[in-house]
Amino acid sequence: MTGSQTITEVDGERDATQLILQDIQSGIYGPGTWLKQIDLETRYGRGRNEIRRALDRLALKRVVEHVPNRGYHVYLSDGKQWDDIAEIRIMLETGIAAKVIAHATTADIAGLRDLANRFQGLLLSGTVLELYEANLAFHRAYVDLAGNVELHSVIAELRQRTSSAPVSQWHTRSRIEVSAAEHHEMVDAIEGKDEMRLKTLVERHIRQK
Numbered sequence: 585m586t587g588s589q590t591i592t593e594v595d596g597e598r599d600a601t602q603l604i605l606q607d608i609q610s611g612i613y614g615p616g617t618w619l620k621q622i623d624l625e626t627r628y629g630r631g632r633n634e635i636r637r638a639l640d641r642l643a644l645k646r647v648v649e650h651v652p653n654r655g656y657h658v659y660l661s662d663g664k665q666w667d668d669i670a671e672i673r674i675m676l677e678t679g680i681a682a683k684v685i686a687h688a689t690t691a692d693i694a695g696l697r698d699l700a701n702r703f704q705g706l707l708l709s710g711t712v713l714e715l716y717e718a719n720l721a722f723h724r725a726y727v728d729l730a731g732n733v734e735l736h737s738v739i740a741e742l743r744q745r746t747s748s749a750p751v752s753q754w755h756t757r758s759r760i761e762v763s764a765a766e767h768h769e770m771v772d773a774i775e776g777k778d779e780m781r782l783k784t785l786v787e788r789h790i791r792q793k
Contacts, residue, residue: 600638680730
């Protein structure tokens with residue numbers, strides 16, 4: 585993309601909400617960054633009303649925060665919010681363990697293993713964004729095995745509230761390596777139909793401890 589080329593010339597199919605969210609999650613706009621509407625209009629080639637609606641939608645999702653008479657900034661979450669949302673995710677993602685095991689076919693398990701291998705393969709040469717997207721792909725596949733489309737949407741929204749950029753996904757490099765190993769252990773537990781083991785792994789994986 586050239587400096588004078590707007591986002592809309594490259595990606596005209598996605599609405600402003602998706603484009604702003606993508607830039608927040610890729611770290612272009614970090615936690616606490618003020619989002620000037622005029623700058624967003626120029627960057628995305630969209631009108632003032634569409635940008636305002638997009639910011640309002642993201643504020644409802646608590647991805648950005650609206651401060652009266654000042655504008656919008658990327659939401660800056662605190663430790664309490666992170667812990668609370670982690671608890672919700674644990675309840676949801678351990679709650680589907682039995683269904684995941686019951687529904688997973690040999691092909692599903694092989695596909696999940698491929699995604700775990702992709703994440704692990706990016707450890708040496710992949711960017712943080714590539715690791716982030718590979719991690720999301722693994723977890724989407726895990727949740728999809730439960731057969732509940734709405735659950736996938738709920739978990740995706742919860743993730744948006746606590747991780748405004750890929751770099752915040754893991755505390756240390758060693759934690760990324762542990763996450764890679766946990767992906768494989770989760771696949772092993774599904775393949776071995778070990779529900780309690782799977783629940784333990786999912787909880788540890790989300791807490792990152």
